[in-house]
Amino acid sequence: MKLLRYALLLLFIFCLAANIFAQKTDAKKEKEERKKWKEKKSKVEPLQYRDMLKEIDELKAENEALKRQNASMQAGFDDKEALKASLQKQIDELKKGGANTTVKTEPNEVDASFKSKGVIFRVQVGAYRKIDLSRFKDNNRNFGILQxxxxxxxxxxxxxxxxxxYAFKKYLMKIGVPSPWVVAYKDGQRMTEDIRTILKSVGITDADLETDLFKE
Structure with missing residues (x-):
């Protein structure tokens, strides 16, 4: 009987020890697993953090670009509206009786604002008969009239x-001026040669002429 009790006690102690050992083993495995995940986490998170920062920077840059684009579009719209208002004002003035006025110059006489030494370039925005807009010039050097x-x-x-x-010409087209074109003057006289020939004479290359800036 005592032997049976002793055997049962040994069995209980063995089971208890086995259970404790198993728990320690599981705890050790869990600790090792946590350590592995911690190592993985320490490796992954900085990369994820970097990617997040990169994505945030890209979104900020995109947002700024959209803001600039919107501001540019708004400025272009404002310029176009201002130009339309100015042209409408000129039309209204002409309707009041100025449309049949002629410029008091001799044929082919060059406006004083054209008389610059060397070669200069201007952008022609129109050619009309019996329409005199000289009243809107007001000695403005950037507004020339040639009869x-x-x-x-x-x-x-x-x-x-x-x-x-040519950049100014592109801008005028952008804000709605129809078909402006570039002309050249030399020592106050309008040049009659082909514009490409004139451009080459002042250093514009064939490669330049093939860019979007110089294309009609």
Whole structure:
């Protein structure tokens, strides 16, 4: 009987020890597993954090670009509206009786604002008969009027650099001015050569002429 009790006690102690050992083993495995996940976490999180920062920077940059685009579109819209209002005002003035007025110059006489030494470039925005807009000039050097027979030619700007003239032409097209084109003057006289020939004479290359800036 005592032997049986002793055997049962040993069995109980063995089971208890086995259970404790199993718990320790499980705890050790769990600790090792946590350590592994912690290592993985320490490796993954900085990369994820970096990617998040990168994504945030990209979103910020995109947002700023959209803001600039919106501001540019709004500025273009405002410029176009201002131009429309100015043109409408001129039309209203002409309807009041100024439409049949002629410029008091001799045929082909060059406006004083054109008389610059060397080659300059301007942007012609129209050529009309019996429409005199000289009243709107007000000695503005950037607004030129040239009479060629009974045709009045209206030109804007005065550029030594042809690239600036073409950029201005593109801008006028953007805000709604129909079909402006670049013309050239040398020592106050309008040049009659082909514009591409003139451009080459001032250093514009064939490669330049193939860019969007110089394309019609």
């Amino acid at each position: 060629d027979g009974d045709i009045l030619k209206y030109e804007l700007g005065s550029f030594n650099n042809p690239k600036e003239a």
